[in-house]
Amino acid sequence: MSAVGTVGVIGGGAWGTALASVAARAGRPVRLWARDVKTVEDINRHHENRMRLPGVALDAGIVATRSLEETCAADVLILAVPAQAVRGVAQEMAGVLPAGRPVVIAAKGIERGTEAFMSDVVAEALPQAVPAVLSGPSFADDVAHGLPTAVTLACADEAVGRTLVEAIGYSAFRPYRSSDLTGVQVGGAVKNVLAIACGVVVGKALGASAHAALVARGFAELTRFGRALGARPETLSGLSGLGDLVLTATSPQSRNYSFGVSLGRGDTVDTILGGRKAVTEGVWTAPAVVDRAAKLDVEMPICAAVAAVVAGRASVDTAIEALLSRPFREEH
Ligand SMILES: NC(=O)C1=CN([C@@H]2O[C@H](COP(=O)(O)OP(=O)(O)OC[C@H]3O[C@@H](n4cnc5c(N)ncnc54)[C@H](O)[C@@H]3O)[C@@H](O)[C@H]2O)C=CC1
Numbered sequence: 044m045s046a047v048g049t050v051g052v053i054g055g056g057a058w059g060t061a062l063a064s065v066a067a068r069a070g071r072p073v074r075l076w077a078r079d080v081k082t083v084e085d086i087n088r089h090h091e092n093r094m095r096l097p098g099v100a101l102d103a104g105i106v107a108t109r110s111l112e113e114t115c116a117a118d119v120l121i122l123a124v125p126a127q128a129v130r131g132v133a134q135e136m137a138g139v140l141p142a143g144r145p146v147v148i149a150a151k152g153i154e155r156g157t158e159a160f161m162s163d164v165v166a167e168a169l170p171q172a173v174p175a176v177l178s179g180p181s182f183a184d185d186v187a188h189g190l191p192t193a194v195t196l197a198c199a200d201e202a203v204g205r206t207l208v209e210a211i212g213y214s215a216f217r218p219y220r221s222s223d224l225t226g227v228q229v230g231g232a233v234k235n236v237l238a239i240a241c242g243v244v245v246g247k248a249l250g251a252s253a254h255a256a257l258v259a260r261g262f263a264e265l266t267r268f269g270r271a272l273g274a275r276p277e278t279l280s281g282l283s284g285l286g287d288l289v290l291t292a293t294s295p296q297s298r299n300y301s302f303g304v305s306l307g308r309g310d311t312v313d314t315i316l317g318g319r320k321a322v323t324e325g326v327w328t329a330p331a332v333v334d335r336a337a338k339l340d341v342e343m344p345i346c347a348a349v350a351a352v353v354a355g356r357a358s359v360d361t362a363i364e365a366l367l368s369r370p371f372r373e374e375h
């Protein structure tokens with residue numbers, strides 16, 4: 044792959060907007076596709092995404108558009124819509140994306156119904172793309188404000204991976220290269236589900252010891268699942284795995300964690316989701332993780348508890364009771 048000129052970002056949410064800022068800071072002309080007309084107007088007129096990333100001044104070189112074709116003409120694409128929307132958007136892109144273009148998947152989750160990882164969804168819906176995955180501990184707000192961040196960027200083709208790192212990396216946004224797409228996606232998907240569980244523990248005031256235990260046992264689940272899928276251990280304990288779990292499972296800035304805190308305080312799933320515009324990926328990925336893990340015969344009791352609570356099959360108290368009643372066992 045030759046040097047990168049323009050970057051096209053697909054998705055006008057907080058993360059797409061933050062990544063557009065990153066690419067602009069890395070010196071790339073950026074085109075950002077958003078479905079929502081108000082977002083497009085906002086970015087072009089006011090250089091701000093007031094709906095999804097308020098208070099962040101955007102580089103005037105970022106041009107927003109509703110034309111997928113225009114955006115897909117860029118040298119590199121970043122796909123930053125919510126995980127459950129990736130297939131539909133990728134199918135739309137299929138008609139306009141030139142062959143051989145790298146598509147960096149920035150969504151974190153597993154597709155419901157198929158239990159597919161995002162790179163598999165893209166491989167099916169957008170076969171002409173060269174898939175890559177960007178994931179790691181990185182809140183959109185931090186990244187957009189230029190605070191230091193390190194992430195993992197995985198691509199099976201090493202040369203393309205290097206070019207992508209050069210295309211979007213700059214001093215405060217540091218992508219580490221990897222070829223382990225599976226491992227990177229396992230971390231990004233599972234940590235959101237575990238962050239909900241950790242939020243519940245905090246919302247119910249079960250104590251810092253319980254919170255730490257849940258992070259560690261959650262990481263054991265994430266690792267078991269990843270190993271069964273062929274992920275590399277060093278990926279799971281790296282930025283996109285343990286790194287992102289630590290961030291998301293402990294910070295009120297996280298939408299998944301704060302969703303869990305509200306659940307723990309007694310709010311219902313419908314009330315919490317009804318009151319927020321931003322996506323809470325763990326809610327949608329929890330059942331997909333559990334179904335995929337069952338097929339692999341991998342035990343994931345914390346993820347199963349979250350899936351049961353969000354589906355209304357168990358109350359928070361019943362789910363906690365069930366976890367605390369499990370037999371004692373060897374630690375692994
Ligand atoms: N916000 C963050 O700090 C980070 C988010 N991510 C991931 O990025 C993905 C997107 O998240 P955010 O941008 O934060 O969400 P958001 O809730 O801020 O925005 C979602 C955007 O997607 C658009 N959208 C929804 N369905 C769509 C569809 N079918 N077609 C086109 N556009 C659609 C919405 O209009 C909205 O602009 C998620 O998978 C999330 O886990 C990853 C790292 C950090």
Ligand SMILES: O=C(CO)COP(=O)(O)O
Nearest residue numbers: 179180181182297298299
């Ligand atoms: O993925 C993220 C940070 O790395 C964002 O987490 P939330 O979606 O929970 O806010």
